[in-house]
Amino acid sequence: MVTERVQVAKDEAEVRAIRRVQSGESDMEILIGYILQVGVLLSVAFILLGIAWRWLATGAFTLEYSITGMNFFEFVLEDLRQVALGAFRPRLWVNLGIATLMLTPYVRVLASMIFFAVVERNWKYTLFTAFVFTVLTYSLFLR
């Protein structure tokens, strides 16, 4: 009798644990889904805004400039500096679009790493995502 009751309690605890893990995982799925969706939509919106502005201002669609001599983080900082100065122009919007697009998977990896570490407490996958995050950070510092 007693052992049976213990068994039932154990089973229930296990079911609760499984449910917690399952709901935790689906939370991560929703989080990742939104990061990707918002990132891509924002990026396309910024680029469209840049192209439209260019067209309204000059009658031409094409922007001619290049991104050279800087790594990704310098590129983002330079754009943010211009945003802070309020120096909005077509080129800045296109740059913000490209930067947002590149940040999207990067943020996704960062969010997964934090989720694995804090919510799921899964050290294996915290380590794996940390590796991916480190390699990506290194590669974004390339110039």
Place this chain on the structure above:
Amino acid sequence: MSFFTVLLVSIVAGFVGAMGGMGGGVVLIPALTLIGVDIKQAIAISIVSAIATSSGSASAYVKDRITNLKVGMFLEMFTIVGALVGAAITLIAPRQPLFIVFGLVLLLTWYALFRQRNEQWRPVAHQDKLSHWLELEGSYYDQAADETLDYRGARAYFGGPMMFGAGVIAGLLGIGAGALKVLIHDLVMGLPPKVSTTTSNLIIGVTTLAGTSVYLAAGYVNPGLTAPVIVGVVGGAFLGTRLLVHLTNARVRVFFLVVLLILGVEMILRGIGGAG
């Protein structure tokens, strides 16, 4: 080349790519080089746009809980390193071999899709220790069959290193190399087709980001060209996915296979003929 030519080419590439269940790269790069874009620049622009198409479709699949996040995040470790190596090779490679390799990969993709047509998925009977330790298993709800499907992945020790190779190709040629990733998921790791495709989409996002960072640093990401390409490919893929629902699967596949075959042979011929 005018803004609208680039935009139109990108819309068509995104459209055809989506109908074949992939990104636009395999169509975009041959098309861009045909209208006069340098192949290295075409590769750089294509790999940026692949971040958009893969992340866009991945967002839906992840929310539907078909994507296996753990499989994806384990394999990403291999593909990103591969993509960095591949992109670095392209920067120093002569142009003609790039055409030939691109053509060969298109033919390989053609083969991968062709054999995928008549294959039935078989569950993994025995999961090895490493794959078990890596927690490579899951379940998803299959709408078509109206049932929840449980599955286990296997042979991670093989799948990982092979993914490094797929990453090299992605970085080298500026494509997501989704067909190759799906092939590895299916054949080596024994994942169900839907899980394979959707998980490969997730992986492509970070793989192409790694490649993009190399091309950005080298100054190959030309914003004037990249802007219409991103908008065009994303728009074309959106339309393609909507239309796909109304078309029969077999017809779409035959169409896509023919396109791939023509582009593959054409790229090889241009490589040999020295049209770099």
